[in-house]
Amino acid sequence: MRGERRPLSRAPAQRPFRIVGRSVEGPGKVRLRLAGDTGGTPGTAAARSVPGQYWVLPAHGGARIPVVDVTPAGNGSGEDASLIEVLTLWVPCGPPVGAVGERLEVRGPLGKGWNLERVTGKDVLVIAWDGGLPLTRPVIERAGGGRVRVWAGGTAPGSGGGSPWPELANATIEADGLPDMAAAARTAAFDPARSAALLAGPLPMARSAAAVLVERGMPASSIQVAVHSMLRCASGTCGRCRISTPYGSLRACHDGPVLPYDRLAGTGERQPPAGGGEE
Ligand code: FES
Known part of the structure; x- marks a missing residue:
């Protein structure tokens, strides 16, 4: 309602x-x-x-x-x-x-965090904007396994990250100072069957980047999007974290703040719109 x-x-x-x-x-x-x-x-x-x-x-x-x-x-x-x-x-x-x-x-x-099973053993593309990069580090540390490549950018001071994780041997910085998140999605080389993507940044920008990855062959189910920047009241009452999807609206504080892209795009298994009604 x-x-x-x-x-x-x-x-x-x-x-x-x-x-x-x-x-x-x-x-x-x-x-x-x-x-x-x-x-x-x-x-x-x-x-x-x-x-x-x-x-x-x-x-x-x-x-x-x-x-x-x-x-x-x-x-x-x-x-x-x-x-x-x-x-x-x-x-x-x-x-x-x-x-x-x-x-x-x-x-x-x-809330819902990163799905480690969708990352473990895969080559991971991390594409982050502004404060998104620190959100991805814990999942990289815990998932282990394959190669991790990081693209970071943003407008906040230091958001490019330089070498934010020098002690993580399997993580390499591909680029910082990106014009936007989709730029990384357009240029990254990846094997669609062996790769997963972690996107952390403003939702419109992350959605654009995810759409590019899907166009280039990555399954939507291999892409996760973190939208922590949308959280405000963190109690499910303010409505400011509402996200429209083909299946209805979601609330980042309840259904996320990490969301599988197939749910955002409406291509995954349909789930009840726990986010509180239709827009
Ligand atoms: S942060 Fe207020 S409803 Fe989700």
């Missing part, structure tokens, strides 16, 4: 964390290191999120900030089992978000 706004169902309970590290990575981008905090006793292991899922932090004035888990592989295990690293997707105007030592009630993980 047009205009229907349904809150997210089956939301995970809030759990206490304490901020143990903080750095600013750019406009609206604050990286926080969070440790589980149970009031003086050692923190319990953090619930591990699938790469690409998001969490929600409280902020001043009742704001709720979506953040994405960017915990490097190897952290968040062993003695660090209660630690996660998160990156804000936006921050509200006003006082700075988070301070070292502050205790927060954090909700998550939420």
